[in-house]
Amino acid sequence: xxxxxxxxxxxxxxxxxxxxxxxxxxxxxxxxxxxxxxxxxxxxxxxxxxxxxxxxxxxxxxxxxxxxxxxxxxxxxxxxxxxxxxxxxxxxxxxxxxxxxxxxxxxxxxxxxxxxxxxxxxxxxxxxxxxxxxxxxxxxxxxxxxxxxxxxxxxxxxxxxxxxxxxxxxxxxxxxxxxxxxxxxxxxxxxxxxxxxxxxxxxxxxxxxxxxxx
Numbered sequence: 730x731x732x733x734x735x736x737x738x739x740x741x742x743x744x745x746x747x748x749x750x751x752x753x754x755x756x757x758x759x760x761x762x763x764x765x766x767x768x769x770x771x772x773x774x775x776x777x778x779x780x781x782x783x784x785x786x787x788x789x790x791x792x793x794x795x796x797x798x799x800x801x802x803x804x805x806x807x808x809x810x811x812x813x814x815x816x817x818x819x820x821x822x823x824x825x826x827x828x829x830x831x832x833x834x835x836x837x838x839x840x841x842x843x844x845x846x847x848x849x850x851x852x853x854x855x856x857x858x859x860x861x862x863x864x865x866x867x868x869x870x871x872x873x874x875x876x877x878x879x880x881x882x883x884x885x886x887x888x889x890x891x892x893x894x895x896x897x898x899x900x901x902x903x904x905x906x907x908x909x910x911x912x913x914x915x916x917x918x919x920x921x922x923x924x925x926x927x928x929x930x931x932x933x934x935x936x937x938x939x940x941x942x943x
Contacts (some may be wrong), residue, residue: 793838829929842880
C-alpha cells in the first residue's frame with residue numbers, strides 16, 4: 730500500500746517541478762520543500778512572477794523570441810544591423826549570444842532542428858518565416874548559429890539549400906539582386922557543443938571567425 734507523506738496540493742507541486750529540465754522526482758521534492766519552507770521569500774514571489782508571465786509573455790511574431798511585446802525588444806531595436814540575420818535553434822541560444830554581446834544584429838529562432846526519427850520536419854520549424862524575411866532583400870548575410878550536432882548541421886544544410894534556391898529565383902526576377910552570404914560559426918564551437926553551455930569568449934571567437942557555409 731502506497732504511503733502519502735504530503736497532501737495532494739504538495740504532491741501536485743512536486744509532480745510539476747519534476748517535469749522541469751534537470752529535475753527528477755527526488756530533486757523536485759527537495760525544491761518543493763525548500764520553496765514551502767521559504768514561502769514568503771520564494772514561493773509567493775515565484776507564484777506571482779509565474780502568473781504575470783502567463784499573462785504578459787508573448788512569442789515574437791517576427792523572430793520567435795520570447796518577450797512581453799511582439800515584435801520583441803530586439804526586433805524593435807533600430808540600432809541593430811538589419812543587413813545581418815542570426816539564425817538559432819532555440820530562444821536559449823539567442824539568449825546565450827545576447828549575454829555574450831558578440832553581435833549586434835536581429836535573430837531568427839527556428840524552434841528546433843530537423844529530426845526525421847522524432848517526426849520533426851521542415852514544416853515543424855520556422856523556416857518559412859525565415860524565407861519570408863530574406864525575400865525582402867534587406868538581409869545581406871545569414872549567420873547559421875546552430876549547434877554543432879548532427880541535427881543542427883543537417884538543419885543548416887537544408888536551410889542553405891532553401892536560401893540558395895530562393896536567391897536564384899530572386900536573381901532571375903531581378904538581375905540587380907545582390908547575392909546572399911551564408912556563414913556558419915567557426916573556431917571555438919566543439920563538435921556536439923550547444924551554444925547555451927559555451928562561455929562568452931568562445932561565442933565571441935565563433936562569431937568573429939565565422940566562415941561561408943559549405
